[in-house]
Amino acid sequence: MTINWEEIKWIFKPDGAYRDIYVENVSIQEWKILVDYLNNNHIIKFGPTGKNKIINKIEKKYVCELLIDEAKELECRTASILIEKIIINTHFFYDKEIEFDIDPIEINSANAFKNIINFMNDISKILGRKVILTGEFPLVEVDFKNEILKALTEKEAEKLWK
Template identity: 60%
Template sequence: MKNNWEEIKWIFEPDGTLRDIYVQNVNIEDWKILIDYLNENHILKYGPYHEIKIVSRIEKDYLIQLLTDVTGEMELKTVGIIIDDIIINTHFFTVNEIEFDIEPKEINSENNFEKVLSFMNEISRILNKQLILTGENQINFPLVTVEYSKKIIKVLTKKDAKKLWR
């Protein structure tokens, strides 16, 4: 899919917030599939937020345990997925939702946008789920929607967004 960067670059104009990518209605099996995919296909940064470093693999067993931990005593870990000059982070907040985030300033060209779309499309394919890209914590207002099985890639233009905001 070819996008008109001039119509969509507004989504990534830096405003002091991140852009989130959500996968909803997931379970532990989906998380396991995601972790295996990331380990096999991406360069990763991993660790506690203050000590994140490049690793060859992330610890699937630890992260699954972290997702199901009810004690709150386990050390939180972050995964950074490196795609050229873009880092897509994921955190392990809840079992039923995968959340990634991106610094908007890293998506400064059509080429970088296509890398994000490709990543979203691949995650949609392996999980057989819809992914949405939103403003930070704005899960009810998708700016980009990707669903591999239905061949959906929908990108909201600024003009479309203004119509919806009215």
């Protein structure tokens, strides 16, 4: 299935909020798979939140320790994945859920949207899980294994808002 940019560009209308991409019910093993995939396939910037000590690979061992650090004593780090002019951020908050965020301002063309869909599809493929892009509610769903690619239309969203 393909998605017509003209029918879904409303999803990326800037409203001051980021759009989130989620993979739910994951394990540390899936985080490891994800980190390997990101390091091997994308331009990465990884480092402490708000500091300048940035490296070009996600430190898998540190991330695994961070995700299970219940006392939250380790310094939080952020990874930014660069795809053309799009920055996709992930913050290592929770071991059972992978969360990325994107600024909708950067998704301003069919090509930019295609890059996001390809990214979501790759994540779905390597993890064998459904990947969802959300705003106030799920907007785009990708499930590689079950060959699902669907997006909420603006009319469907209006019904949900009511």
